[in-house]
Structures are given as structure tokens and as C-alpha cells.
Amino acid sequence: MSKRDEFIAIVNAFKAASPAITDAQRKGLLRQAKQQYGLSFEEARQILKASGLVVGDVVNYFEVLGLAVEELQNQPDAAIATRVDTAHKELYSASLRAGGLPRPDGKTQEQWRTLLNQARDILKDPQQRREHLATLQPDGERPDTPSRETTRPIFKFTNGDEATNISELAALMEKHPQEAAIALYRGYLEQSLGGAGEMHLAEAARTVASVYAKTPEFGLWAMVQILRGKVKFARGGEASTPQQLAQLIDQNWEEAKTLLYGGFLPLWFEYTKQSQLANEAMDIIDRFGNETDIGLERLVQKLHPQIGHPVLKASHTSINFGKVDRKSQKTVRVEIQNTGRGYLYGTVELAKAMPGLRLSSTTIRGKAVLTVTLDTSRLAVNQTHNTALVIKTNGSELRVPISCVPVDVTAPSTSSSQDPATTAPEKSTAKTRAVGWVWVAVVFGIILFITFRPPVNERSVQRNLDRSVGGVQTSRPTIPRADVSAGMVLIPGGEFQMGSSDREAYDDEKPVHTVYVDAFYMDKYEVTNAQFKAFVDANPQWQKARISRDYHDGDYLYYWNDNIYPQGMGNYPVVYVSWYAAMAYAQWVGKRLPTEAEWEKAARGGLVGQNYPWGNGIGSTRTNFGYNVGKTTPVGSYAANGYGLYDMAGNVWEWCLDGYDSRFYARSPFWNPIAGDASASQIVNEFRRVKTSRVLRGGSWSYGALYLHVAYRGWNTPEVTDGSLGFRCAMDVKP
Numbered sequence: 001m002s003k004r005d006e007f008i009a010i011v012n013a014f015k016a017a018s019p020a021i022t023d024a025q026r027k028g029l030l031r032q033a034k035q036q037y038g039l040s041f042e043e044a045r046q047i048l049k050a051s052g053l054v055v056g057d058v059v060n061y062f063e064v065l066g067l068a069v070e071e072l073q074n075q076p077d078a079a080i081a082t083r084v085d086t087a088h089k090e091l092y093s094a095s096l097r098a099g100g101l102p103r104p105d106g107k108t109q110e111q112w113r114t115l116l117n118q119a120r121d122i123l124k125d126p127q128q129r130r131e132h133l134a135t136l137q138p139d140g141e142r143p144d145t146p147s148r149e150t151t152r153p154i155f156k157f158t159n160g161d162e163a164t165n166i167s168e169l170a171a172l173m174e175k176h177p178q179e180a181a182i183a184l185y186r187g188y189l190e191q192s193l194g195g196a197g198e199m200h201l202a203e204a205a206r207t208v209a210s211v212y213a214k215t216p217e218f219g220l221w222a223m224v225q226i227l228r229g230k231v232k233f234a235r236g237g238e239a240s241t242p243q244q245l246a247q248l249i250d251q252n253w254e255e256a257k258t259l260l261y262g263g264f265l266p267l268w269f270e271y272t273k274q275s276q277l278a279n280e281a282m283d284i285i286d287r288f289g290n291e292t293d294i295g296l297e298r299l300v301q302k303l304h305p306q307i308g309h310p311v312l313k314a315s316h317t318s319i320n321f322g323k324v325d326r327k328s329q330k331t332v333r334v335e336i337q338n339t340g341r342g343y344l345y346g347t348v349e350l351a352k353a354m355p356g357l358r359l360s361s362t363t364i365r366g367k368a369v370l371t372v373t374l375d376t377s378r379l380a381v382n383q384t385h386n387t388a389l390v391i392k393t394n395g396s397e398l399r400v401p402i403s404c405v406p407v408d409v410t411a412p413s414t415s416s417s418q419d420p421a422t423t424a425p426e427k428s429t430a431k432t433r434a435v436g437w438v439w440v441a442v443v444f445g446i447i448l449f450i451t452f453r454p455p456v457n458e459r460s461v462q463r464n465l466d467r468s469v470g471g472v473q474t475s476r477p478t479i480p481r482a483d484v485s486a487g488m489v490l491i492p493g494g495e496f497q498m499g500s501s502d503r504e505a506y507d508d509e510k511p512v513h514t515v516y517v518d519a520f521y522m523d524k525y526e527v528t529n530a531q532f533k534a535f536v537d538a539n540p541q542w543q544k545a546r547i548s549r550d551y552h553d554g555d556y557l558y559y560w561n562d563n564i565y566p567q568g569m570g571n572y573p574v575v576y577v578s579w580y581a582a583m584a585y586a587q588w589v590g591k592r593l594p595t596e597a598e599w600e601k602a603a604r605g606g607l608v609g610q611n612y613p614w615g616n617g618i619g620s621t622r623t624n625f626g627y628n629v630g631k632t633t634p635v636g637s638y639a640a641n642g643y644g645l646y647d648m649a650g651n652v653w654e655w656c657l658d659g660y661d662s663r664f665y666a667r668s669p670f671w672n673p674i675a676g677d678a679s680a681s682q683i684v685n686e687f688r689r690v691k692t693s694r695v696l697r698g699g700s701w702s703y704g705a706l707y708l709h710v711a712y713r714g715w716n717t718p719e720v721t722d723g724s725l726g727f728r729c730a731m732d733v734k735p
Contacts, residue, residue, distance in 0.1 A: 001555070002553075002555075002720070002722055003037040003038055003039070004037065004039060004043070004047075004702075004722070006037060007032070007033050007036075007037045007039060007044065007047065008047055008051075010029070010032070011029065011047055011048060011051045012051065026048065028203075028207050028210075029044065029048065030044045030045065030048075030282060031207070031211060031263055031266065031267065031282070032210065032211065033047070034263065034282075034285065034286075036211075040286050040289070040704070041282050041283065041285065041286035042286055042626075042703075042704035042706065043702070043703060043704065046626050046627040046702065046703075046704060047627075047702075049627060050627040050630055050702075059115070059118075061118065061119035061122050061123055061132055062119075062123070064115055064116065064118075064119040065084060065087040065088060065091065065116070065119050065120070065123065066087055066091070067083065067084070067087055067123075069133070071083075077126050080123070080124070080129075081124045084119075084120055084123045084124050085120065085124070088116055088117075088119070088120040091116055092113060092116050092117075095109050095112050095113050095116070096109075096113075127195060130195075130197075131194045131195065131197070131199060131202075134197040134199055154166070154168075154169050154192055154193065154196045154198075155169055155172070155183070155188075155189065155192045157172060157176050157179055158179060159176070161175070161176070166198070166201070166227050167227075167228070169227055170224050170227035170228045173220065173223070173224050173227070174224055177220060180220055180224075181216050181217070181219075181220045184205060184208065184209055184216075184219065184220060184223055185209050185213070185216055185219070187205075187206070187209070189205045189223070190202045190203075190205040190206045190209070193205055200271060200273075201226070201227065201271065203271075204223070204226050204267070204270075204271035205223060207267065207271075208222050208223045208226070208267065211263060211267070218262075218264075222264050222267065222268070225264075225268060226267065226268055226271045226272065229272050231245055231248070231259070231265075231268060233248055233251075233252045233255055233256075234252070234255055235251070235252055235255070237251065237252070242274070242277065242302075242303040242304060243303065243304045243307075245303055246300045246303035246304035246307050247304070247307070249296065249299075249300050249303075250300065250307075250341055250342060253293075253296070253343075256296055257292050257293070257296050260281065260284070260285065260292075260295065260296055260299060261285055261289070261292055261295070263285075265281050265299075266278045266281040266282045266285070269281055277302065277303070280299070280302050281299060284298055284299055287504065289506075290506040290507045290508075291345075291365075291506075291507070293343045293345070293365070293366065294343065294345050294365075296343065297310075297342050297343040297345070297394065300342060307341070307342075308340065308341055308342075309340065309341075309342065309394060309395035309396070310338040310340045310341065310342045310343065310344035310393065310394060310395040311338060311339045311340030311395055311396070312336065312338065312344065312346075312391060312393050312395050312396045312397075312398055313336070313337050313338070313339045314334060314335070314336050314337075314389075314391060314398055314400055315333075315334055315335040315336075315337075316332070316334050316400055317400065318400060318401045318402070318403075319332050319334075319372060319389070319400060319401070319402045319403075320401075320402075320403050320404070321374055321402075321403065321404035321405075322404065322405065323404075323405045323406075323407050324374070324376050324404055324405070324406055324407070325376065325406070325407065325408075326376045326377060326379065326381045326406040326407060326408050327376070327377055328376055329373065329374065329375050329376070330373070330374045330376070330404075331371050331372065331373045331374070332371070332372045333369065333370075333371055333372075334369070334370050334371075334372060334389070334400070335367070335368075335369050336348075336364055336367055336368040336369075336370070336391060337367045338366065338367060338395070340395065343366060344364060344366060344367065344393050344394065344395060345363075345364055345365055345366070345393060345394055346363075346364045346391065346392045346393030346394060346395075347362055347363060347364065347391075347392050347501065348361065348362050348363070348364065348368070348370060348389060348390070348391050348392075349362060349389075349390050349392075350387050350388070350389065350390065351387050351388040351389075351390050351399065352387050353387070354379075354385055354387045354402070355378035355379055356374060356375035356376060356377065356378035356379055357372070357373070357374050357375075357387065357402070358372075358373045358375075359371075359372060359373075359389075360372075360373070361511065362501055362511070362512070363501060363510065363511070364391070364393055372389070372402070374404060376404065376406040379404070379406045380406070381406045381407055381408050382405070382406070382407060382408075383405065383406070384403060384404075384405050385403065385404050385405070385406070386401065386402065386403045387401075387402050388400055388401045388402055389402065487523060487524050487525065488521040488522060488523055488524060488731065489521065489522055489523075489524050489643055489644045489645055490519065490520075490521055490733070491517075491519065491520055491521070491522050491598070491601060491602050491643055492519055493516070493517060493518045493519035493520075494516065494517070495514055495515065495516050496514075496515060496517070496600075496601050496604060496608075497512050497513070497514060497515075497608060497609065498512070498513055498514075498515045498597060498600055498601075498665070498668075498711070499511060499512040499513055499665055499711050500512065500611075500709065500711035500712075502611065502709075502711075504706060504709075505709075505711060506712070506713070507662070508662040508663070508664075508665070508713050509665070509709075509711045509712065509713060510665060511665060511666065513665055513668055514670065515597050515601075515668065515670065515673055516670055516671050516672070517595075517597050517598055517601050517672060518672055518732075518733070519733045520594075520598055520730055520731065520732055520733060521730060521731040521732075521733065522594060522598070522602045522643075522645060522728065522729075522730050522731075523591075523728040523729045523730070524636075524640075524644060524645060524646060525635035525636055525646050525647065525728065526573040526574075526635050526646075526647055526651065526652055526654065526726050526727065526728045527573065527574055527582075527585065527726060527727055527728055527729065528570060528571050528572060528573060528574060528635055529565035529566075529569050529570050529571075529572055529573075529574045530565070530570035530571065531574070531585075532565075532574040532577070532585060533563070533564075533565055533570075535584075535585045535588050535589075536563060537563070538588070539584070539588060542581055542584055542585075543562075543563050544556060544557045544560055544562060544563060545562060545563075547581070550580075550688075550719070551578055551580035551581060551688070551719060552578045552580070552581070552719055552721055553578070553719050553720050553721055555576055555721045555722075556576055556577070556578060556581065556721050557574075557576050557577070557721075558575075558576040558721065558723065559575070559576065559723070560576075571634045571635060572632050572633070572634055572635070573632055573635055573647075573651060573652045573726040574726055575632060575652055575721075575722070575723050575724065575725060575726050576721040576722065576723060576725070577655075577721060577725065577726060577727060578718060578719050578720060578721050579593075579655045579687075579690075579694045579716075579718035579719075579720075580687065580688065580690075580718055580719065582655045582727040583684070583687040584687075585727075585729075586727075586729045587684065587687075589729065590731070591729035591730060591731045592657060592680075592684055592729065592730060592731065593655055593656055593657040593727060593729065593730065594656055594657060594728070594729070594730035595656060595657050595658055595672070595673070595674045595680065595730075596656045596657075596658040596673075596674070596675065596695045596697065596713070597672065597673050597674070598730055599654065599656050599695075599697045599698075599730075600697070600710055600711065602643060602645055602648065602730075603641070603645070603648040603649070603697070603698065603710040604641075604642075604710050605641030605642030605643045605645065605648070606642040606643060607641075607642060610710070611709045611710065611711075612649050612708060612709065612710060613641035613642075613645070613648045613649050613710060614639070614641060618705050618708065621638075622638060622639075622649075622650075623638050623647070623649050623650030623651065623708065624637065624638070624647075624650045624651045624701045625649070625650040625699060625700070625701060625703060625704070625705065625708055626702075626703065626704050626705065627701070627702055629701055630701075631701060632651055632652060632701055632723075632724075633651060633701070635647060635651070637651075638650075647698075648698055648710070649698055649699055649708040649709075649710065650698070650699055650700065650701060650708055651698075651700060651701055651726075652698070652700050652701070652724055652725060652726035652727075653696045653697070653698055653699065653700045653703075653714060653722075653724055653725045653726065654696065654697050654698045654726060654727050654728055655694060655695075655696060655725070655726075655727040656694065656695040656696070656697055657674065657680060657683055657684075657694075657695075658674050658675040658676055658694065658695045659675050659676030659677075659678075659690075659692045659693065659694060659695070660675065660692075660693040660694060660695050660713070660715035661675040661676070675695070676692065690718055691717075691718070692718075693715045693716060693717050693718070694715065694716065694717075694718050695713060695714070695715055696714035696715055696716055696725070697712070697713070697714065699712065699714075700724035700725070701724060702723075702724045703724065
């Protein structure tokens with residue numbers, strides 16, 4: 001079972017116990033999804049939404065059984081138990097008689113009976129009943145610290161130390177860390193806090209023990225900070241307010257990143273009753289998981305809007321290349337620094353394009369050093385050319401003007417006092433004749449070469465293309481040829497900009513770089529159940545009952561009954577297919593999986609700089625994503641992109657040929673790039689030996705909008721299968 005499916009099982013268990021959860025429970029589930037199961041908050045939210053769990057207030061179990069709190073007060077425990085049993089029996093019997101009829105409140109009869117059982121068990125137990133009563137009282141009616149005269153100690157340590165209020169409890173837990181850790185992780189602390197009416201902190205103890213089960217020392221520290229209502233940093237300093245915390249984050253940046261992305265700060269905000277900040281911290285973790293410094297800077301601004309921004313400073317206020325030879329190349333090194341507080345980030349771009357002017361980098365992370373390169377051969381001579389660097393950051397915006405005047409230093413001077421038409425006429429005429437004869441010879445030689453040149457050695461050309469750069473294979477994939485079927489689309493060869501510089505883009509999507517991809521064919525649709533069945537029928541070794549355990553994770557063709565896909569699902573994309581099985585299918589039909597570069601070029605559909613195959617906007621009418629349907633849809637259910645390809649975003653993730661390399665873009669070759677230490681033909685011919693992770697593209701029906709970006713790079717190990725994972729095929733163009 002995948003991590004995602006494990007989390008779904010937990011959510012279903014919650015729903016079986018009760019159709020409603022509190023907002024705090026919802027946040028606890030989101031944190032658990034992120035930290036234990038590796039899901040994004042957006043994925044977890046979509047799963048919760050699809051489950052049908054209702055997020056609401058605490059359930060009043062007295063009302064569930066039709067009882068009033070007043071009628072049970074001052075009654076002995078035995079009498080209360082009898083009254084609860086009687087009410088439960090009447091309501092439970094009525095539910096059984098109702099059969100499968102739905103209830104007016106939307107619950108099923110089974111859900112209602114589960115709730116009745118919960119109410120009976122809690123109200124019959126004196127301790128649980130008192131705790132439940134405490135949760136029903138408004139916060140203002142409950143004292144924050146129980147007085148010694150009216151309540152027993154919150155917690156008593158074995159040496160006799162007693163904590164009569166929350167502050168004392170925090171101090172004694174620091175004094176007795178070993179015993180405190182045992183109390184926290186065995187549930188004693190939760191029980192004691194609940195018994196004292198501190199239900200909010202009791203839930204915090206349960207959450208901390210769950211989230212930090214593998215790091216008990218940190219879990220104990222986290223619980224103490226929650227009880228104290230302060231965050232204490234290792235280098236000194238404590239914060240109890242958002243403003244204080246923002247200032248201390250600046251002084252303890254690396255530690256603060258650990259506290260944020262380790263999940264502590266959202267917990268601390270939540271259980272110190274700062275829910276809005278808890279939500280914002282969780283959103284930051286989700287959005288900036290790969291840009292931790294940016295995420296922390298954004299949190300600081302949320303905590304203390306008046307704290308100030310980073311201060312941008314560039315090493316140049318202007319760049320004037322002056323008069324330069326039109327055949328020369330000039331470079332200028334520009335340094336960008338932060339002279340203020342916090343973390344500087346942003347982008348660098350040209351105010352307007354200037355032919356031949358290139359920037360080595362377009363992103364700023366903390367600081368930046370970029371090279372501005374000018375190739376004057378592409379500019380008109382004797383004219384002034386102007387543009388500017390536009391540096392946009394979270395602190396400010398700065399423009400650095402750029403200018404140059406290309407000149408032809410080889411051109412004859414016209415400023416001499418002598419008239420060139422009358423000075424030394426014989427030498428001038430002789431020189432002109434000589435130059436003329438040279439040009440005649442050159443032209444004649446070119447004609448001879450064109451007429452009598454030897455035929456091109458295509459194998460030699462292919463060998464040149466096959467050279468690798470820095471150990472990265474750059475050859476055009478060589479695979480078995482096949483005739484083009486009606487189900488494929490020709491993707492034209494050419495350059496495109498691969499990757500993304502969007503602020504939401506992950507590090508492995510950067511930098512944006514130019515790639516040339518040869519023309520190829522791409523399946524118009526994702527491979528369907530019916531197509532895959534034809535493959536397994538012809539290749540019994542890939543059938544569900546016979547496939548080698550080396551080539552899947554145990555859930556291969558999970559929805560199929562032996563060799564039969566679900567009825568009516570023939571035109572749906574096949575799912576729960578490993579990379580190995582996808583490769584085997586592609587080989588059987590004379591095709592292959594697309595390279596990552598081919599996939600992105602095809603997905604963009606000819607558009608430039610857009611997030612999705614159709615543009616920048618997204619919605620439920622565009623594609624199947626984010627649980628808006630709740631399952632896969634038949635292939636081709638939504639409009640095609642500019643190349644006539646369907647479902648390039650959403651429906652199912654699609655396997656690619658490449659190995660996954662998070663840093664590949666920094667050294668990607670220009671021609672037909674493919675990541676990994678093997679050529680395309682080696683991968684195709686020896687795919688059963690592959691063990692490294694493979695690229696996944698396109699997002700799916702159960703993932704949020706960010707994962708559908710055409711530049712987003714997913715990955716997984718080749719044996720993995722999943723209900724949101726399929727593929728489509730590609731094929732070379734015949735020479």
C-alpha cells in the first residue's frame with residue numbers, strides 16, 4: 001500500500017468513528033499527512049474533502065442521546081449510567097428498524113449507530129463524562145489554571161513534585177525530562193491534562209506524541225514550549241508574541257527553518273490559540289517546501305509586517321559598453337546583495353530584448369552574481385542600443401540602464417583631409433581588382449564543392465550527436481521503428497524553453513534552458529485498459545497473476561479481476577502500472593516512453609511560458625484534477641492542446657523514459673537531452689535492469705493544480721504502481 005493509500009485509510013477510520021471532526025483534528029490530520037506520509041497539504045486537503053468528513057464543532061453527546069445536562073447533574077453515577085443505557089437502547093433500536101433509510105441530518109444509519117455507541121461509552125464513564133462537559137463549556141467559563149483549592153494537581157512526579165498549574169507543569173517537565181517523556185509518549189500527560197479540563201492541551205499532547213514519535217527528545221521540548229506559550233531558541237531568547245518571534249527568527253535563521261519545516265511552529269501556533277497563523281504556516285510549508293528560505297521570510301512578514309524588508313543593492317548603477325567592435329563579445333559581472341534584514345529573493349530580466357544580449361541567471365536567492373554578455377554581431381552598427389536590467393525582489397525594484405554603440409573598426413575612414421578618389425589612383429584600382437578576383441575564386445570554389453561534394457555519412461553525423469556532455473547522454477533515442485497509427489500526433493522538431501522560473505516552481509524545474517528536440521510522434525491519448533489488456537493477453541508473463549515480483553510493488557493492476565479490467569472501463573486510462581510494465585507495453589507495440597524533454601515540448605502544445613497545456617488558468621472544465629471528479633475519466637474527455645494531444649495535464653501521471661535527476665537542468669545538453677547514465681537505446685533494450693527512479697509528468701485526478709504545471713517534475717521508483725499513475729507512448733520519425 002502506498003503512503004497516500006495509508007493516509008486515506010486513516011481518514012476512513014476517522015469517518016467510521018464519526019462523520020464529523022473538529023477543526024483542530026483536521027489540522028492534525030494535515031500535519032500527519034505532511035510529516036508521516038510525505039503528502040503536500042493540498043493533497044491532504046483534497047483527500048479530506050473527498051472523504052466527506054464534516055469539519056465542525058465538538059459533538060454534544062448529551063444531545064445525541066436526547067438528554068439534558070441539567071437532568072443528570074447531582075445524580076449518582078449508577079443512576080446516570082441507567083439513564084444513558086435506556087436512551088441509547090431506544091435510539092439504537094429505532095435506527096435498526098429504519099433499515100437503509102437516510103437520516104434528515106445526512107448521516108447513514110450505520111454512522112448514526114456508531115455515534116450513539118460513542119455517546120453511551122463516554123457518558124457512562126465518570127472521568128470521560130467530566131472531560132466531555134469541559135469541552136462543551138465556552139473557553140471564557142473555564143479557568144486557564146485550575147486552583148489548588150478546587151482541583152487536584154494536574155500532574156504528580158514520582159519524587160513528590162506536583163504541578164498545580166500549567167506553568168509549574170512546564171517547569172517540572174524540564175526538571176524531570178525522562179519521566180516527562182514517558183508521561184508524554186504513554187498518554188499519561190494527555191489523560192492528566194484532560195482530567196484537569198485542559199482539553200486543548202490534552203489534544204496537543206496527543207498530537208505531539210504522534211507527530212514526533214521517532215524523535216522523543218524533540219517532542220518533549222515541543223510540548224514544553226506549548227505549555228509555556230513561548231518559543232525558546234538554542235542560542236538564547238524567548239518569544240511569546242508574533243512580533244518577538246519574527247525578530248528572533250532573524251537572529252536564529254537556520255534553527256527557525258528547522259522549527260517551521262519540521263512542523264513545530266504550526267503546532268505551537270495552533271495550541272497557543274493562534275489558528276490563523278497556524279493555517280498560514282502550513283500553507284507556507286506546502287507552497288515553499290523546496291524554497292525554505294523564501295518560506296521563512298514570508299512567515300516573518302506575516303508575523304511582523306512592520307519589521308522591514310531586505311534591502312537590494314547592485315554593484316552597478318548602469319552598464320555602458322560604449323563604442324565596441326561589431327564583431328566582439330563583451331561581458332560585465334553584476335553582483336546583487338542584501339544590505340538589510342531577512343532573505344532577499346526575486347528575478348532579473350531585461351526591460352526589452354536586445355539581440356545578442358544574454359543573462360547568465362534570472363533568479364536571486366539570498367544574493368546573486370550574474371554575467372551580462374553582449375554579442376555585438378547581431379546589432380546594427382553606428383547606432384545607440386538601450387535596454388535595462390530590471391531587478392525585482394521582495395524588498396524593492398531596481399533598474400540598471402544598459403547601452404552600447406557597435407562600430408565597424410575595419411571600415412575605411414572618411415574623415416581624412418585627402419580625397420580618396422584622387423589620391424594614388426593606380427594603387428586603389430589595383431587593390432579593387434585584386435579583391436574582385438579573390439571573390440570570383442571563392443564563389444567558383446563554392447560551386448565546385450556543391451557540385452562534387454561526397455555524400456553525407458549519416459552514421460558519422462549520428463556519432464557526433466551521440467557524444468555526451470559531462471556524462472549526460474545527448475543522443476537521439478534509437479528504438480525499434482513502427483508504422484504511425486491513427487492514434488499518434490506528429491510533434492515538430494525544434495527549440496523550446498524547458499523548465500520554469502515561476503515563483504511557485506520547485507528548484508528542480510530551474511533554470512529555464514533552451515532545448516532542441518527532434519521531431520517525434522506522441523500518442524494522442526493515454527494508454528487505455530482495453531489496449532493494455534491486448535498486451536497482457538499476448539504476453540502472459542505480464543499478467544496480474546504471473547508478473548515477476550521484481551517489476552511491481554504488489555498492487556499491479558489493482559482494480560483488475562485477474563486478467564479482466566472493470567466493466568465499462570475499457571476507454572479509461574490503465575492505472576496501477578509500473579514503469580517496467582509501461583516499458584514492456586511500449587516495446588510490444590513498437591514504440592517507447594517519451595523522454596522528459598519530449599514530454600514537456602508535447603505538453604506545451606506550442607505555447608511559450610504558460611503553466612498549463614492550454615494557458616495559465618485552470619478549472620474543472622479544463623481537466624480532471626484535485627478530486628473534482630473523484631476518479632479517472634475516459635481518455636479525451638477534455639479539450640486537446642495545440643498539438644492535438646489530450647489529458648497532458650490531469651487524469652493520470654505519465655511515466656517518462658528518463659531517470660530522475662534534480663540537478664539535471666543545470667547541465668542539460670542542448671540536443672535531445674535525456675537524464676541518467678545510459679543512452680535511450682540502452683534503457684529500452686535493458687529496461688529490466690533499471691533500478692533508479694524514473695520521471696513522472698502531468699499530475700492526476702487526485703492532485704492539486706501546482707502538480708499539473710507543464711514544467712512540474714514528479715518521480716518515483718520504477719516498481720511503484722498507483723491509482724493515479726498511467727502512461728502514453730512516443731515513437732521516432734522514420735528517416
